[in-house]
Amino acid sequence: MIARTLYDRLWESHTVHVEEDGTTLLYIDRHLVHEVTSPQAFEGMKLARRKPWRIAANLAVADHNVPTNDRSRGIADPVSRLQVDTLDANCAEYGIVEFRMNDPRQGIVHVIGPEQGATLPGMTVVCGDSHTSTHGAFACLAFGIGTSEVEHVLSTQCLLAKKMKNMLVRLEGPLARGVTAKDAALAVIGRIGIAGGTGCTIEYAGGTVRALTMEGRMTLCNMSIEAGARAGLMAVDEVTIAYLKGRPFAPRGELWDRAVAHWRTLKSDPGAKFDHEVTIDARSIKPQVTWGTSPEMVVTVDERVPDPDREKDAIRRESMERALTYMGLRPNTPMTNIRIDKVFIGSCTNSRIEDLRAAAAIVRGRRLASNVRLAMVVPGSGLVKAQAEHEGLDRIFKDAGFEWREPGCSMCLGMNADRLDPGERCASTSNRNFEGRQGTGGRTHLVSPEMAAAAAIAGHFVDVRQWR
């Protein structure tokens, strides 16, 4: 038998039908639904007089539009409110399980899926959201889809897709103190570029990945889309299995044992061939900070803002110049001289309990710098929030001057009221530093939770490796 990659195996085990040209009807095990990309899909389905194919495959949550401060008054913005109400109504109509805004289990869709055990190894997982790649940390084939595809999955439990290429990103060696999965993700993007994974599914492997917790693995898979790859995935090991045990949607008893026996087989065969392979020495990775308007515009914290004059390619040079103008930065400025106005710790990249613990460890006993106007911590879910409060992390943040908020996407994209004002500069643990992403005219620097916390205290970027 020919050696197959994990992606090959997941693909083959979900193939329902193949057209002559290879277009494949792929069966979908889990469909996650949120309020922004689903209303038109439900409407389309209704207009076509169709019904959801398998209701239990769907799990819904409102996350993008929800307020992160006092929720007792509901959603103030009527347009946001209508979108959330529409999700509630659609789920109620079809009997789809939904964690509503005031449910303690509510949170960011990519945080709650794994947290509930709704994401299980060997599944195909889709959601109308590009960061669905997060779930690949559980050896799932998980990827983002558009609204037409949301309707397709609702109506048929399948998707039409063409097989991608296999790409292997191997990370070897331990991460240095103060260097996290987020830094590894940014380093990978810095290396292969934001289109480096286009047309591919990335499998992450190597000792570094095995040594990461599930939280760290999710952070790494989450940012696959920022490298252009629709999906990122990792083999199952004991860490995966231990994480899932006892989760509400995970199997129990005899079924659990059967499932685990199957899950342990979910890895690439030895000698499986990849179309592209990249090896990164993880020991050399340093804390990363983006300087521009795309995640590949990244340097290490001890470097300087790059100089476009040294770029030979004309299109790249122009992008750099445009980015520097937008970001209000001068070439050759040391990254540690850049002062910030706001700090955002949250998003599906970095809002899980470990992220909050790591940030709290930096903040403990200190105060926000006086130039920092707002620093907010937005837990990824109600359960993460409760756990953090149980550990007293909320006190540490509040004592330092941070705001402690309710779970949701928040200032990752600012669809709710949380956003940057024009010209404001933010240290953010989210995943996209696109123009206007966190608010029109806002300037985003992507960093790890530790780096964001340290920047909040210092008022500018600092190298957490030297933090005491």
Add this chain to the structure above:
Amino acid sequence: MERFTVLTGLVAPLDRANVDTDQIIPKQFLKSIKRTGFGPNLFDAWRYLDEGRPDKPDTDRPLNSDFVLNQPRYRGASILLARENFGCGSSREHAPWALAEYGFRALVAPSYADIFFNNCCKNGLLPVALAEGEVDRLFHEVAAFPGFRLTIDLEKQTVATPDGGEVGRFDIDPFRKYALLNGLDDIGLTLRHADKIRAFEERRRSEQPWLFG
């Protein structure tokens, strides 16, 4: 879905690499629960001088005259010429909805992000990928000749000038091409295999029952 066969139209150039879907349609407009109404907010932050809001009419907003689509010579364009990795980032289908509603029926660029490419095809908006050199040449031609038009023939998979000079050929999966040429709805096509889906599902349920708990 609207059929796509042959399109001849005015070309507008957007000379930036890695244009992400946050730029194509900013987040504040994603709050709509409708499929329409996005055209006036295509490239909103570049196109207007003030900040757009979903509850504010766009008609009186100050236009950014530097932005290419605001130049009178590109009014009525139906083909957008773009650079590499167009449509990266968020999966929002509002991006192709906005492009289509604005009047674009096809895109020409060296490469596209995967999810965006798919989303375009589902909306009868044809994303044509040409070699980088060919795209570069087109940028020069568009700048040099006001009123520059192209003809895109899906059946023949060619891009040509209206006088018949071939600019380049493009690839497209036969299945996608068939759906686009005939304006077929993917869901309808898939449901022809409903029995196969059911059989697959039953087998899966017996082999991995924990997935159906």
